[in-house]
Amino acid sequence: MYDGYGWRREYQEDLLAYFISNLMNLEGKSLKRxxxxxxxxxPLRKHSEERNKEDEEQYLRETFGLNVFKE
Structure with a gap:
């Protein structure tokens, strides 16, 4: 039962990532790639013991070339 839950969760994450990447690529014409x-x-599939939100946010900004200012 737990294996089925894990499979469904991964399937939902895969589906969301597919559609989100399409939206980001369509709307994000300012992206470098x-x-x-x-x-x-x-980042979701990588298992780490402790996650720091600010470090992850900075990593994503550098990885995807986003220059959005914090409010």
């Missing part, structure tokens, strides 16, 4: 679903999923 296109973003694939696997690039969006790589």
């Amino acid at each position: 296109s973003i694939s679903p696997s690039e969006l999923l790589s």
Whole structure:
């Protein structure tokens, strides 16, 4: 039962990453390059013991070339 839950969760994440990457590539004409679903999923699939939101945000900004200012 737990394996089925994990499979469904991964399937939903894959589906969301697919559609989000399409939206980002369509709307994000200022991006330096296109973003694939696997690039969006790589931080989720990586198992780390402690996650720091600010470090992850900075990593994503550098990886995808986003220059959005914080409010």
